[in-house]
Amino acid sequence: MNYETIKKHPVLKSLLISLFAAILFLPFKDIKSSTILFAIMFIFISAVLLIKKSQILPALPKIRWAPPHFLRAASVPSVIMVFILLPFYLNDYYLDVLIMSGIYMLLALGLNIIVGFTGLLNLGFAAFYAIGAYTYAVVNTKLGLDFWVSVPLSAGITALSGIVLAIPALRLRGDYLAIVTLGFGEIARLVLNNWDSLTNGPNGITGIARPSLFGASLDKLNTYYYLVFIFVAIAVIIIRRVECSRIGRAWISIKENEIAASSLGINTTKYKLYAFGFGTVWAGIAGILFASKMQFVSPESFTFMESVLILSMVIVGGLGNTFGAIAGAFILVLLPELLREVQSYRMLILGIALVLLMLFRPQGILGGFKSVHFRR
Amino acid sequence: MHAGTLCIHDNILTFLLKFPAMLLQQLINGLTLGGVYALIALGYTMVYGILELINFAHGEIYMLGAYLGIIFLGLFTVIGLTSVSLPLALFFTVLLTIVVCSAYGFAMEKVAYKPLRNAPRLSPLISAIGISIFLQNYVMLTQGATDQVFPQRFGDSGLQFLNVSMTYLQALIIIVSGLLMLSLHLFIQKTRMGKAMRAVAQDKTMAALAGINVNGIISVTFIIGAGLAAMAGIMVASYYGLVNYYIGYIAGIKAFTAAVLGGIGNIPGAMVGGIILGLVESAGAAYISSEYKDAYAFIILIVILLIKPAGILGKNTEEKV
Numbered sequence: 001m002n003y004e005t006i007k008k009h010p011v012l013k014s015l016l017i018s019l020f021a022a023i024l025f026l027p028f029k030d031i032k033s034s035t036i037l038f039a040i041m042f043i044f045i046s047a048v049l050l051i052k053k054s055q056i057l058p059a060l061p062k063i064r065w066a067p068p069h070f071l072r073a074a075s076v077p078s079v080i081m082v083f084i085l086l087p088f089y090l091n092d093y094y095l096d097v098l099i100m101s102g103i104y105m106l107l108a109l110g111l112n113i114i115v116g117f118t119g120l121l122n123l124g125f126a127a128f129y130a131i132g133a134y135t136y137a138v139v140n141t142k143l144g145l146d147f148w149v150s151v152p153l154s155a156g157i158t159a160l161s162g163i164v165l166a167i168p169a170l171r172l173r174g175d176y177l178a179i180v181t182l183g184f185g186e187i188a189r190l191v192l193n194n195w196d197s198l199t200n201g202p203n204g205i206t207g208i209a210r211p212s213l214f215g216a217s218l219d220k221l222n223t224y225y226y227l228v229f230i231f232v233a234i235a236v237i238i239i240r241r242v243e244c245s246r247i248g249r250a251w252i253s254i255k256e257n258e259i260a261a262s263s264l265g266i267n268t269t270k271y272k273l274y275a276f277g278f279g280t281v282w283a284g285i286a287g288i289l290f291a292s293k294m295q296f297v298s299p300e301s302f303t304f305m306e307s308v309l310i311l312s313m314v315i316v317g318g319l320g321n322t323f324g325a326i327a328g329a330f331i332l333v334l335l336p337e338l339l340r341e342v343q344s345y346r347m348l349i350l351g352i353a354l355v356l357l358m359l360f361r362p363q364g365i366l367g368g369f370k371s372v373h374f375r376r
Numbered sequence: 377m378h379a380g381t382l383c384i385h386d387n388i389l390t391f392l393l394k395f396p397a398m399l400l401q402q403l404i405n406g407l408t409l410g411g412v413y414a415l416i417a418l419g420y421t422m423v424y425g426i427l428e429l430i431n432f433a434h435g436e437i438y439m440l441g442a443y444l445g446i447i448f449l450g451l452f453t454v455i456g457l458t459s460v461s462l463p464l465a466l467f468f469t470v471l472l473t474i475v476v477c478s479a480y481g482f483a484m485e486k487v488a489y490k491p492l493r494n495a496p497r498l499s500p501l502i503s504a505i506g507i508s509i510f511l512q513n514y515v516m517l518t519q520g521a522t523d524q525v526f527p528q529r530f531g532d533s534g535l536q537f538l539n540v541s542m543t544y545l546q547a548l549i550i551i552v553s554g555l556l557m558l559s560l561h562l563f564i565q566k567t568r569m570g571k572a573m574r575a576v577a578q579d580k581t582m583a584a585l586a587g588i589n590v591n592g593i594i595s596v597t598f599i600i601g602a603g604l605a606a607m608a609g610i611m612v613a614s615y616y617g618l619v620n621y622y623i624g625y626i627a628g629i630k631a632f633t634a635a636v637l638g639g640i641g642n643i644p645g646a647m648v649g650g651i652i653l654g655l656v657e658s659a660g661a662a663y664i665s666s667e668y669k670d671a672y673a674f675i676i677l678i679v680i681l682l683i684k685p686a687g688i689l690g691k692n693t694e695e696k697v
Contacts, residue, residue, distance in 0.1 A: 024479055027447050028518040121498070168678075172685050175430060179636045180681060182629065183674030190671045304629065308505055315502045348513040354506030355488050362495030 010049035018042040083229055087222035095221045099293060101333035102228035103286050108313040108325040109235050110282030115311065116320035117248065118275040119255030120170075121178035124185025125310050128280040130192060130302035132158045132287020137205040137297045138198060147211030147292055151285065158284025159277045166276035170269055185307055192299040204298025208291050228289055232326075235282055239322055242278065251275055252320070316357060318367030327365055397539040402659045408546045408615070410654020411553030415608040416631035417638070417646040418560060419481075419601025425577045425641035426597055427493075432504035433484055435628015436511040437477055437602045441609025442619040443515055443524065444473040450527050458528070466528075473610055474603045480511075481602025482595055490591070508624075516621040523618045530614060549611045556604060557647050563600075564643060573597065577641070626670070633677050639690020648688055652676070 006012045018041035022034045087095060111125045135154040139145040145153070169180045192199045199205065210219040211227065218224055242248050250271045253261040262268045291297045309332065317328025335353065339346035361367070416438050423431045452458050452465040488503040534543035564570035575583040576593045584590045612627075613619045634653045638645025653673050660672035680688060 020479070020483065024476065024483065027444055027476060028515065115498075168682055172681055175424075175640065176636060176681055176685060176687075178430070179633060180678055183633065183677050186629070186674050187671050190668055194667045304625070312502055312505060315498050319496065319498060344517060345513075347509055348517065351506045351508070351510030351513060354509065355503045358488075358495070358499045358503040358506065359491050362492055362499040367496070 010053050011046050014042055014045035014049055017045055080233075084226075087225050092221050095225055097333065097337050099221070099225050099228050101330050102225070102232050103289050103293070104310065104313060104329040104333050105232050105326050106235055106282045106286035106289070107310045108317065108329040109232075109239055109322065110279045110286070111310050112314045112317075112320065112322065112325040113239065113251070113279035113282075114275050115314055116325070117243065117251040117255065118272060120272060120275065121175065121181075122279075122307075123178050123182035123304075123311065124188070124307055125181075125283060126302040126304070126306035127181075127185040127188035128158050128162055128283035129287045129290070129306070129310075130188055130297075130299070131161050132284030133291040133297045133302075134192060134199060134205070134287070135284070136288040136291045137208050140208050140291075141205055147209065147288070151288055154288040155281045155284040158287065159281045162276040162280030162283075163273055166273055170272050170276075182304070182307075185302075185304060189299050189302055189304075192302070199299075202299060204296055204300075206296050208295045208297070210295065211292055224293060228293075231285060231289065235285070236322060236326070239282075243322060247271065247274060255320070312354060316354070316364055318364030321364070321366045324364055324366035331365075398662065400540045402662050403655065404540065404542045404546060404550075406655035406658040407651065408549050408654070409658055410651035411550050412608045412612055412650075413627075413631050413634045413653050414647045414650025415553050415556060415604045416627060417634040417650045418557070418643065419605050420632050421635040421638070421640055421643060421646040422573075422597050422601050424635070425643070426573070426580075426594060427489070427500075428497075428641075429489065429500050430504070430632065431489075431601075432501065432628070433488075433507040433511060434601065434605060435624035435626075435631065436508050437481055437484075437624070438605040438609040438612075438627055438631075439515065439619070439621065439624030440480055440511065441473055441477045441606030442613035442623065443519060443609075443621075444476055444606070445469055445610035445613050446524050446526055446619065448472045453527050462528070470607070470610060474606045477606030477609070478599040478602045481598040481605075484602075485595060485598040490594075508628075512621050512624065519621065521621065523620050526613045526617045526619070528614065529617065545615055549615060552607070552611065556607060560600070560604070561643065569593070569596065630670075630673050633673050637677050637680055637687055639687030642687070642689050642691075645687055645689035652688075 006016060018038050021041055022038035025037050026034045086098065090098070107125065107129060110128075111122060114120050114122050114125075132154045135157045136147070136150045139150055139153065140147075165181070165184050169177055169184075172180060193202055195201070210217055210224075212218060218227055250261070250266045251274075253264070253266060254268050254271060258268055290301070294301075313328035313332050314325050315328070316332060317326065318324030336346050336350060339349055342349070357365075416434065419434045419437070420431060423429055423434070448469040449458070449465065452469060457468070458465040484507055488507050489500050492500045492503060530543070530545045534541055534546065564573060572583070572588045572593050573596070575586065575588055576590055580590050583593075608627075609619075612623075630653060631650065634649035635646045636649070637652060638647070638649030653676070656672050656676045657669060661669045664672075684690075
C-alpha cells in the first residue's frame with residue numbers, strides 16, 4: 001500500500017496523524033498520557049473523516065439572510081439600551097471585565113484605522129497605549145492636572161509620537177514597516193523601564209487620580225463603565241464619519257493598491273500620516289482611561305504581547321470593519337474570562353481558538369461584510 | 377588635586393591597555409550570540425522568502441529545541457549512556473532533538489499555514505500567533521513553569537590569551553553555527569533540491585509547471601528551518617544552563633530583527649544580520665549600558681533601515697505596475 005492510498009483511507013489517515021501527534025507529545029510527558037492523547041485523537045479524527053467521507057451530513061446551505069427593515073432600524077437603539085442597562089444586572093467582577101473590554105475596543109478601533117483601513121501593519125501599538133497612559137500618570141502625579149485636561153493632552157502627545165514615528169518609517173514598505181513599529185514598541189517599553197526619574201522604572205507610578213465630574217468623583221465601577229463606553233461611542237461615531245469621508249476612501253484605496261491610488265492624485269504619504277495620527281489618538285485615550293482606572297501604570301502592561309493581542313482583535317473581528325474591531329475586542333477579552341474555570345488551560349485554549357478561528361473564517365468574524373456604504 | 381589628575385591619567389592608560397583585549401572579548405561573546413541569532417534568523421528568512429509569511433511561532437521551535445535537549449540528555453543520563461560515552465550521548469541528543477523539532481515544524485505548517493495559503497495576508501499571522509501561544513503553554517503545562525537546568529555543565533575551561541578568554545563551549549558554538557550556515561549555503565546553491573527551493577521562492581506557479589512539488593519544498597523549508605532553530609536551542613541551553621518556556625519570544629523577535637536587518641528573504645543576509653546583532657548587543661552591553669541591552673538590536677535596525685530600506689543585503693526592487 002503506498003502513501004497515496006493511505007492518505008485517501010479515513011481510518012488509516014487518522015491513525016497516521018494521531019500516531020504522529022502522540023510521538024511528538026511523548027518526550028514532554030509520560031507514555032500513559034501520550035497513549036490517551038493517541039486514543040482521543042484517533043477516535044475524534046476518524047469520526048470526522050468518516051462523516052466527511054460518507055456525506056451523512058448534507059452540505060450546509062449558504063445563508064443569505066437579510067434582516068427585515070424594522071429589525072435593522074431597531075438594532076442600534078436596542079444595543080445601546082442593553083449597554084445602558086447592563087450595570088444594573090452585573091456584579092463588580094463582570095463590570096470590571098466589561099470596562100477592560102471597552103478600553104480594548106478603543107485600542108482595536110485605533111489600530112483598525114492603521115492596519116484595517118490603510119493596510120500598514122503595526123506591531124508596536126502598545127507603545128502608543130503606553131505613551132497615553134504614562135502622559136496622564138506623569139502630568140497627574142507631578143503637575144496635578146486633572147483627567148479632563150489630560151484627555152486632549154494625552155491624545156495629542158500620543159498622536160504626535162505616532163506621526164513622529166511615521167515620518168521616517170513610512171519610507172519603508174510592508175513588513176519592514178512592521179518590524180520598525182515592533183522595534184519602536186520594544187524601545188518605548190525599555191525606556192519606560194529605565195527612565196527612573198520620570199517613570200519610576202519597573203515599579204511604575206502609583207496614586208493616579210480617578211476622574212471627577214462637577215465635583216463628584218467617578219470612582220464607582222458603574223459610573224466608570226458609562227464613562228468608558230461614552231468614549232467608545234464617540235470613537236465609533238467619529239471613525240464612521242471619517243471612514244465614509246474623502247479621507248477614509250483615500251485610506252482604503254491606499255490599502256487596495258498604493259500605486260493606483262497615487263496615480264489618481266492621492267498624496268499617499270500625507271494620508272498615511274493622517275492614519276497614523278488619527279489611529280494613535282484612540283490609543284492615547286485608551287491609555288488615559290486605563291491609567292485612571294487602575295490608578296497605577298507599569299511597563300509590564302505594555303509588552304509586545306499586548307500589541308499582538310490588539311492586532312489579533314482587529315484581525316479576528318475582520319480587518320477594516322469598525323464593528324468587527326469592537327466584536328474582536330469584546331470576544332478576546334471575554335473568552336479568557338469565560339475560561340476561568342480551567343485556569344491553567346485557558347491560554348492553551350486561546351491559542352487553539354485563534355488557530356481554529358482563522359482556519360474556519362480567515363477573513364475574520366465580520367470580515368467580508370461591507371462596512372462602508374458610499375453615498376453620493 | 378594632583379593625585380586626582382594622576383588617577384585619571386592612570387585610568388586612561390589602563391583603559392588604552394585594556395581596550396583591545398576587551399574589544400576582542402566582546403567580539404568573541406558577540407560572535408557566540410550572533411551565531412545563535414543567525415541560526416534562528418535563517419528559519420524566518422527561508423519561510424519568508426517562499427511564503428512571504430512572518431512565522432511568529434518559529435521562536436517557539438527554538439524553545440522546544442532547548443527543552444528537548446534537556447529532556448533527551450536527562451534520559452540518556454538515566455539510562456547510563458552519558459557515563460559510558462559523553463560525546464555519543466550528546467550526539468544522540470542533538471540528533472533526536474533535531475528530528476523531533478523538525479517534526480514539530482512540519483506539523484505546524486500542515487496545521488496552521490497550509491490551509492491558509494490563499495487566505496488574506498494577515499490571517500496566517502494570527503494562526504502563527506495562536507500556535508505560538510499554544511506551544512508556550514503546552515510546554516509550561518507539561519514541564520512546569522520553573523527554570524529547567526541543563527543536565528551537563530561544561531565548565532569555564534577554555535583558551536586564555538592575555539585578558540581574553542574563550543570557553544570551549546563558545547568555540548564550539550561559533551564553529552558549529554558557522555559550519556551549519558556553510559552547509560545550508562551549499563545545499564541551497566549546489567543541490568537539486570536547493571535549486572527547486574530557489575525556484576519556488578521566485579515563482580510558485582512557474583515552479584509547479586516545471587514539475588517541482590511545491591508543497592513538498594515548502595515542507596522541507598519548514599523542516600530545515602526548525603532543525604536549525606533546534607540546534608540553536610540546544611546550544612543556548614548548554615551555554616546558559618537554564619531554560620524557561622518563554623525564552624522563545626525574545627529570541628524570536630531578535631532573530632526576526634536580524635533577518636530583516638540583513639534583508640528578509642535573503643539567506644546570506646540573515647547570517648550577516650544575526651552576527652551584526654550579536655556583536656552590537658554584546659558591545660553595547662559592555663560599553664554603553666546593560667540596562668538597554670535589548671534595545672540596541674532595535675536601534676541599530678531602525679538606523680540601518682532608514683539608510684537602506686531593504687536591509688543590508690536586500691535588493692530594493694521597484695514595485696511593478
